[in-house]
Amino acid sequence: MKRLLFFLLIGSSTSVYAQRNFTIEETVFGPNKFAPTTLYGLQWTKKNDILTHLDASYQKLIARQAKDNWTEKEIANITDLTNALRHALPQDTFELRMFPFSYDWVDDNTLAFELTTDKGVHLVEYNIADKKATVIKSYPNNIPNIEKQKHYAYSINNNILIVTESGEKIEVTKDTVDGIVNGSDYVHRQEFGIKKGMWWSPDNQKLLYYRKDESMVTKYPLPQWDSRVATTQYIRYPMAGMKSEEVSLVVFDISSRKHITLKTGEPKEQYLTSVTWDPNSEHIYVGVLNRGQDHLKLNKYNAKTGEFVKTLFEEKSDTWVEPQHDLIFVPNTPNQFLYQTDKDGFNQLYLYDTEGKLIRHLGYKDVIVTNFKGFNSNYTKAYYIGASNKGLERHLYEVELKSGKTKQLTTIHGVHNASISPSGNFVVDQFSNLNTPNIVQIINTKKGTSKELLRVHNPFEGKINLPKIEFKELLSPDGKTPLNARITYPTNFDPSKKYPVMVYLYGGSHAQMITDRWLGGIGYFDLYMAQNGYIVFTLDNRGSDARGRDFTRVTHRQLGENEMADQLVGINFLKSLPYVDKDRMGIFGWSYGGFMATSMMTKHNETFKAGVAGGPVMDWKYYEVMYGERYMDTPQENPEGYEKTSLLNKADRLRGNLLIIHGAQDPVVVQQHSMQFIEQCIKQGVQVDYFLYPTHEHNVRGKDRVHMYQKIANYFDLHLKK
Template sequence: MNKLYKLTTLLLMMLLTVSTVNAQKKTLTLEDAIVKRWSQFYPEHITVQWRPDSKGYYIINEENRIVEVNAKKGTKNIILTLGGLKGSHNDLLNISRLPRYKWITKNKFTFNLENKIYVTDVTTKKSEQTTSWNLEGKHQDVTSDRKQAAYTIDNNLYISIGNEEIQLTNEPNKEIVFGQTVHRNEFGVNKGTYWSPKGTALAFYRNDQTIVTDYPLVDLSTRPATANPIKYPMAGQKSEEVTLKVYNTVSKKTIDIKTEGPKEQYLTNVAWSPNEKSVFIGILNRDQNHLALNEYNAETGEFVKTLFEEKDSKYLSLTHPMEFLPNSSDKFIWRTEKDGFEHVYLYSTDGKQLAQITKGDWVVMDVLGFDRKNQNIFVLGTDNNGMDRQVYRANIKSQKVTKITKESGVYSGVKYDASSNLLFANFTNLTTPNKEVIFDTNGKVIKTILDAKDPLADYKVSPIELNTITAADGKTVLNTRMIKPSNFDATKKYPVIMYVYGGPGVQLLTNRWQGGASLWMQKAAQDGYIIYTVESRGSENRGKDFEQATHLHLGDAEIADQLKGVDSLKTLSYVDANKLAIHGWSFGGFMTTSLMTKAAGTFKVGVAGGPVMDWGLYEIMYTERYMSTPQKNPKGYEKSLLLDKTPLLEGKLLIIHGLIDDVVVPQHSFLFLQNCVSNGVQVDFFTYPGHPHNVRGKDRVHLMKKVLMYIDDNINR
């Protein structure tokens, strides 16, 4: 009897302790979840750099000093203090902290202050201002020696050499743009200028948009409101006409690269030869299924030869330019998914494929570098059904590939140092907020620099559950993520918010801390919701077949896969199948509206943000890759169209759209509203007048309150 009494007392004390601990946990507010997501609630991290021809890594410590740490021995050496940097140049006397910097040689690093570039020599403790650019300048691109900068003012291109400004173009027609990104940032194009390796020449785009239609956005900040049109080429219409030019800083002359073929083709993957004599361009046809890697003479612009061509029955995803091997002028690597997954291939400049360096049912995400003898290449690639990011070593001669990292999770910010033959990486998984480590080329951890604490440890948050289901095709594995309420009780039934994207080029779920989930999801779970996401076919980083499953019929396989997720939810005793809500933005808005109409009755509430309602109204470069043109694929466009599906709508649907959305233009939502009115269908709508495609900053709190309040108000009706 006495033993039973003691045992009961002990159990009561344990339950009381657990209850007390839970009661002491802080409540996560929506404001904190959004505004403090990348500050207070972002795991601690340290910026680490390698220094050329050195055995150490470099950090800025709490005393504002650049510190060298021997990676293997752990010994430390102060390289430069804040005071030392201040005294290195008169312009730097008033700086309050060490700036972000980058090593460019063994003894020199560089940094920017406003529109000026400085190089500091740590041996002489002197800094030099190497160049600057006009304060009006945008899209800055700087040479590797930091002595020249290219930049744009309005639609024209300039360079500075030292403090001398040279205007390279003088085009009065604002619809012809120089030196800026083209093709609406598709095909891996993210800038408009390309310096040669030694900085003696600059390749740059000329983008003729005179034939592209204007789209009328409205600026409400003026009185009265004024038109602020943008160039927006819609699927099947006329596209921009892009060419490439080269300016030689020695001869002071500009030449045209003589690319032939249709004017509306795409000029991608621009690269220079190490000797600066050639420019290479990937010429991609408008159908996006045929690419020719061409070489051009950089002095005359003449076509030299086609190194090779790539074709695909559906479309090509070639987004990385050729990369020459260190100290080689005739061997380069090329990334392609022609075997089904993106891998690294070795080529010679005569166009001959020498080897496939990496292979396997995983995707190369990044090339990290070569060892000193060019015997091995290190890459970052996927693993674990696309959920992990691991480091691989591949021998260039034997093509033997070894995964050198050991722990399941996501390695990121990986930097390989050929001098020490070591790597640095951030590591995270569901239980590791952030760990920063130095490891050797066999994966052995040499030093743990940081093991960050959980910034949410004191808050009522739920563990992330990653799982899998089978796709609607009956064979493909799909990744899922679930967040249960923080006070979860398996005997109760809970409403569900399905968060969806489902489109190409995006991966929502990874095996990282919080599983890639936004913190507003933890707030919603704290308020009693289950948050559930299915990564459907068509999304990124799962290989070509997985991604191309939606070709010519966007919205078919994705909807079927999301409904498989619903079927899985309905098997769970703690899910209230009568209280399902769905929310998504952009392609996720298209998916939300599709599911609220084509699968009417499945979801009680939907909130669609920035939704595509008609793929014929979306941009050429993205849409035609996945849907071809409306002229060639009328049935696909008709089936995916949501404007005529309004009579099918059941449940409560809120559509949200930024009034100056230049990605999914507002016409999508307004035409859907017009069809709702014509068909007597009730729908709710909200706009953010000052915001483009995404609502950011403090207004994002308002947005998520609007989303969650709408679901709260309607889920229990």
């Protein structure tokens, strides 16, 4: 017994000793290194309730069916697929190391995927029954901004070229004026959910595209340091209150070779969003949003003439209207579509007809639609992932189009990514929560039962000292709004000791730092700092994402004010904890978070001994039109708000030690922000630290990010460690 106890103790000691903290490199590369395993390529086949995915070696395609109790069955493998591809592409050179992760089922025997070879990009269909591959289409390699259908179109040198199915090349545009851009998805600086710059009509005969005229927009210089004599690269950057770009939508008809510009009206400085073809290729729907971003019209246009047909409906607000999604037509009902808006408080689905009549609101409680997942096989039901439980969770919901009756299909707390089988009888559900790395399961929607396909254990166990993470709920200063917070304790936490604090924050719109997913959504640098003796704290203030319209709109015309008020609630909570050293508190944020960190260091300068602000907005009048004017209006319309939120006139209030980091090539928050603040600090006799990454844009990426995190950690250690 003594020998057994001795070996048990040795084994236990060795196990504990084997665990370690993250290296600084793992703050950047750790998410891939320690990612929980999962099932890749999860897809339902086209008609039957057959689930497919790759095996653990990525060499086989697996199928599962209810009749077999969802047991694995190999239906294809990389060897057979490679042989079929070599037969279909005898002149091409390629190396297939794993079965394609991204594929779609054409029918229950045929899958489609793209293969890149030395000769081009090929759309391939592979029949798993006869093990034959067929090349459906081919495209040249490295084509920018390509839009594929029966024909394909792409933009090059700000112009558009079409290659027809027969191989004919058509020059759609031939603009040579600097500032005229055709077919680019970088329109309105990709606000308003814009992800594309070209759209093929459903009948493949017309190409709709953005034409952007930014020739009147101010050119902004970005110094380049890669030559002996530095050069200058210019970008078009419309600052708040200044001249903005003018955008139009143009239809090109392949048959007639005619260009038709949609008559979207005046003024030219407006935003064209939610661009959608109707299923019959006869009309185009466009959300026309005024520059003030408080009045949206969903307009219908004739695709042949470009004429305005009618306004289906309008949205107005005393703050802002923010369209983010294209229309979704019901596949078997071409005169009905789904529209997403938060006009009633939460982003939800609304069923309209093409004359603008609201048929039905399909919203459910305060659930916010975050990801539309499609329809069932007879298009009577729609599915979506929705944010619930004060934004912490994501679940799959089913809504009947005819009645609006809604059913929540996933129930275990956490963040779910799920999809429905063709019959609607089964859901494949992949989810995690704070303490669960990953579970993949099949849910029977009729019986309410489930079967696990994969349960992943903690990938850090026995390897890494994982700090303890807890969720907290605090109350906003308005006395009624709950705020989600996350606290991460140092490893080997001792409540009788006092610890330094790093507050990590973002605080701006369209971002959420805390969700009930694995590790609570925390970043590896936060874990690294906790392992090195810091309490790390994050709070999602009002203005952040997934909490609804009213939660967001409180920031209007005064960015940073209510956000700071909420952050102070979190800071006061920290100060109330006996193990927090109130004299050793630091704050770190990037972009909007850099603005927030600097705001806290100046406006509430008694709190933090050290701060790091990365890529920070220092004055909103230097920020771009589309984002800035949505929240602040123009400097001419809101001079008091710009004065109040500017940090340039508050440099004299800076206390403590502030490190500002910026990318010299930043086209989002241009370096002028931090340079202006540095200049004000010099004039006021205030010391501040500054570090520049000469070749990086808004984010520092790759191995240089390791350098950045080491610098930040060193800065906090220098000023906060005893």
